[in-house]
Amino acid sequence: MRAEQPKAVHLADYRVPAFLIDHVDLRIELFEDSAMVHSRLQIHRNPEDDSGARELVLHGEDLELVSLMLDGRPVEGHRVDEGSLTVPGVPDQFHLDITTRIQPQNNTRLEGLYQSSGMFCTQCEPEGFRRITYFLDRPDVMACYRTRIEAQQHTYPVLLANGNPVDWGELGDGRHQVTWEDPYPKPSYLFAMVAGDLVEKRDEFVTGSGRTIDLRMYVEARNEAKCDHALTSLKKAMAWDEEVYGREYDLDIFIVVAVDDFNMGAMENKGLNIFNSSCVLASPETATDAAYDRIESIVAHEYFHNWSGNRVTCRDWFQLSLKEGFTVFRDNQFSADMGSATVQRIDHVNMLRTAQFAEDAGPMAHPVRPDSYIEIANFYTLTVYEKGAEVVRMxxxxxxxxxxxxxxxxxxxxYDGQAVTTDDFVRAMEDASSRDLTQFRRWYEQAGTPELRVTDQFDADSGTYSLTIRQSCPPTPGQSNKKPFHIPVRMGLISTSGEPLVLDSEHNTEAVLELMEGEHSFHFRGLGERPVPSLLRGFSAPVKLDYPWTRDQLMFLASHDPDGFNRWDAGQKLAVDVILSIQQGLDTEVDPRLIEAYRTLLTTPGLDPAMVARMLALPATAWLIELTEEADVAAIDRARHQVEQTLSSALREELLQVRRDHHPDEDYAFEPRQVAARSLSNSALTMLTRIGDDQGRNQAVTQFGQATNMTDRLAALKALVDSPFDEEREDVLARFYDDWQHDPQVVEQWFAAQSGSPWVGDVTRVTQLLEHPAFDWKNPNKVRMVVGVFAGRNLAHFHSPDGRGHRFLGEQIRRLDSFNPQISAQLAQPLTRWQRYAPHLRDSMAGVLRELRDLPDLSRDLYEVVTKSLDESG
Structure with missing residues (x-):
């Protein structure tokens, strides 16, 4: 166990910085064994600070201080401590010149400046800049940057940084330089630079005011054919942001760079967005429809940050959702406008329920605006991002x-050009609308998922229907008693004939009920019959809803609810009830009504195929676990498997008809009609192969061999991997790898198809994948696709009753923590909710956590996750 325990940082302790930095001049010399960083900082005392501090304390980690000058003179009496540089006796305004030496080639943390595939690149959010030079590395210190990069021209012909290029030229000895200037003040976490031998792809965008923006994308030569979709997505996002939010891009150039080794998905550095290769590179032959959709969303997300995150940034890291929650909401709006709004909402809520709700119910639960942290990297969470987006949506x-x-x-x-808080965001909404959102702010302050219990009553004599809604929120770490939230509940009422009913004198058939008390009743008059309630339409609030719908009512809503999301949700609730009834021994057979509901879904003409595909998918095991007090994963998985097998067998003919009717036979295009058809057709293929259907097997083998796009080929591969057809499985896995071993992004999908397989992805198989020549421990994507997918998606094998899956994860976390603690802490998350599980699983998971806790060299990142997880036991 660590001898010295890390200290927490608290929001309540926030103080304005004693000093501010107006301008940063950087000269970065790149060599094969090191880099020299020369910085000149123009600093002045912050007039808002009343501390009277005479010392300047700068952040710095893993730096070699070479020289230090204040206003041109050497500094005497300075002190270098772990994590800081202290400069004594500074005046109210001065220049500080600092030279540091760093070793990017040995930077396995992938924070600060590091090398990836021979290319230099940076990741400075949240606190990576302090690994480049000594600095006031905090978001509320914003400065203008001028950056000059020097390197060998032959090895690193492309030199990039934030802003616009203002100077370039040769230096002699085969070296060259490019200088970039960013005219907009930014915090250090948005600094970026890249140096490498990269191929350039160019495009342009003309803004609404007539300015032409130079768009550039830089990739390794082998990825040159994978840039078009990202550039198209960028132009869509730029046009959409102008139209919907009135936000025009402000620089002359916008650059995107793809990097293989990256801890995050992407980074919104001002004018120089750096992307994980898996989140930006696509061609029909190598990327699926889902990847195309994800890339479009992520490219938009990072671009939208130009205003919601860069021009207006967060004051401190407790305000992280100020930029991330707002921007996720904006990219969700964009994705809804680019395709099916209902399908986009279903996919987002599915993720919320299966992952964010679990986070809310575990020992790492925290408010959207956290109160404290030990390692800020641990708070790039679904709560901050996805729940934060739901708060903005409300x-x-x-x-x-x-x-x-x-x-x-x-x-x-x-707030343009400022670093502000979530409260500033809400205040702007209040001032613009004249609405009082004081109580609503509790969504930022209180952790946990609120629970709504709904009861109703119908008075036939008066024609009055009453809904009573009670809200509560379970205790979370540090918050035992919760005050009522301000919750918008979008709803409607439906007649027994399937028609929407009028709710008020203005003839509205939908309303938004505002729940602000612990309990409130809402009354609807003038009804001639007892209606069926359609509640929480569009998932209008991130809550758990408890209403005693009967199975007949759920079937009715799945067919008649005018809200597409609620139609899907009714089908999910029906399936959940059937699965858990079997798991709990209340039923032994699948309710025929569920089979008929699915049959109706498959045979009703005119339905959106993408929507049908979503409705065909049974509730995920992770969501079923979330709905169970003491989860016996094996029992839940058996019940779900029984329902899946029964449905697929009973609907065999309908599924085969879907294959005949919906599979596109035209050239690939990423457009809604084709995407929807492929989605439904491949869903049907999966259901057929999982029951061992010979015709399904033959179709999968044929599709695998003849597919002209990765969507169909990978779908056929997964269908056979997750089937009882052993010979065909191993054959297609071998063929797939032989065909695509040269492409790292495709190989990642090959890894995930096995590590996430409920059929073959046990500890033995996953261990073999770790020993495969294509696996690389230093590449976060490979680690996530093998270890992360196994622990996060393959729940039956991960939670095997003998504890092998838990011990396996503990071993990999221990190994990773020595060189990439950010990834090790992320991978530990599946263990944190150990108290949720049945005793035999609970003991196994807690035992692994204790072993990790007792490691002598535990990183700060992993220490916080492990100790908070175990503290909940008391």
């Missing part, structure tokens, strides 16, 4: 689109 629901737009315009105008 404001949008309460205000309506027009007032929300007025609020966002005011927010950008009022």
């Amino acid at each position: 404001i949008h629901t309460l205000l309506g689109p027009d007032l929300f737009r007025e609020g966002s315009d005011l927010y950008f105008a009022r």
Whole structure:
């Protein structure tokens, strides 16, 4: 166990910085064994600080200080400690010149400046800049940067940084330089630079005001054919942000770079976005429809940060959701406009329920705006991002689109160029709409998932229907008693004939109920019959909803609810009830009504195939675990498997008909009609192969061999991997690898198809994948695709009753923590909710956590996750 325990940072202790930095001049010399970083900082005392500090304390980690000058003179009496440089006796305004030596080639943490595939690149969010030079590395210190990069021209012909290029030239001895200037103040976490031998792809975008923006994408030569989709997505995002939010791009150039070794998905550095290769590179032959969709969303997300995160940034890291929650909401809006809004909402809520709700219910639960942290990298969480986006969505629901737009315009105008807080964001919405959102702020302050218990009553004599909603929120670490939230509940009422009922004198058939008390009743009059309630339409709030729908009512809603999301949700609730009834021994057979509901879904003409594909998918095991008090994963998985097998067998003919009717036979295009058809057709193929159907097997083998796009080929591969056809499985796995071993991104999918397989992905198979020549411990994507997918998706094998899966994960976390603690802490998350499981699993998971806790060289990142997880036991 660590001899010295890391200390927590608390929001309550926030103080403005004693000093501010106006301008940063950087000269970075790159060599094969090191880099020299020369920085000149123009510093002045912060007039808002009243501490009277005479010492300047700068952050710095793993730096060799070569020289230090204040206003041109050597500094005497300075002190270098672990994590800081202290400069004594500084005046109110001065220049500080610092030279440091760093070793990017040995930087396995992938934070700061490091090498990836022979290319230099940076990742400075949240606190990577302090690994490049000594600095006030905090978001509320914003400066303008001028960056000059020097390197060998033959090895590193491309030199990139934030802003616009202002100077370039040869230096002699085969070296050259390029100088970049960013005219907009930014915090150090948005600094970026890249140096490498890269291929350039160019495009352009003309803004609404007539300015032509130079768009560039830099990739390794082998990826040159995979750039078009990202550039197209970028132009869509730029046009959409102008139209929907009135935000025009502000620099002359926008650059995207693809990097293989990257801890995150992408980074929004001002004007120089750096992407994990898996999140930006695509061609029909190498990327699936899902990858295309994900890339479009991520490219948009990082671009939207230009305003919601860069022009207006967060004051401190507790305000992380200020930029991330708002931007996730914006990219969700964009994705909904680019395709099916209902399907986009279903996919997002599925992730919320299966992952974010679990986070809310575990020992790492925290508010959207956390109160404290030990390692900020641990708080790039689903709560901050996805729940944060839901909080913004609720404001949008309460205000309506027009007032929300007025609020966002005011927010950008009022705080442009500043570092602010979530409260500043909400205040702008209040001022624009004249709405009081005081109680609503509790969504930022209180952790946990609120639970709504709904009861109803119908008075036939008066024609009055009453809904009573009670809200509660379970205790979370540090928060035992929760105050009522302000919760928007979008709803409607449906007649027994399937028609929407009028709710008020203005003839509205839908309403947003605002729940602000612990209990409130809402009354609807003038009804001639008892209606069927359609509640929480569009998932209008991130809550758990408890209403005693009967199975007949759920079947009715799945067929008649005018809200597409609620139609899907009704089908999910029906399937959950059937699966858990079997798991708990209340039923032995699958309810025929579920089979008929699925049959109706498959045979009703005119339905959106993408929507049908989503409705065919049974609730994920992770969601079923979330709905169970003491989860016996093996029992849950057996019950789910029984339902899956019964449905697939009973619907064999309908599934074969789907294959005949919906599979595209035209050239590949990433467009909604084709994507929807492929989605439904491949869902049907999966259901057929899992029951061992010979015709399904033959179709999968044929599709694998003849597919002209990765969507169909990978779907056929997965269908055979997750089937009883052993010979065909091993054959297609071998053929797939032989065909694509030269492409790292495709090989990652090959790894995931096996590590995530409920059929073959046991500890033995996954261990073999770790020993495969294509696996690389230093590449986060490979680690995530093998270890992360196994522990996060393959729950039956991960939670094997003998504990092998838990011990396997513990071993890999221990290995990773020595060189990439950010990834080790991420991989530990599946263990943190050990108290949720049945005793035999609970003991195994807690035992692994204790072994990790007792490691002598535990990183800060992993220490926080492990100790918080075990502290919950008391």
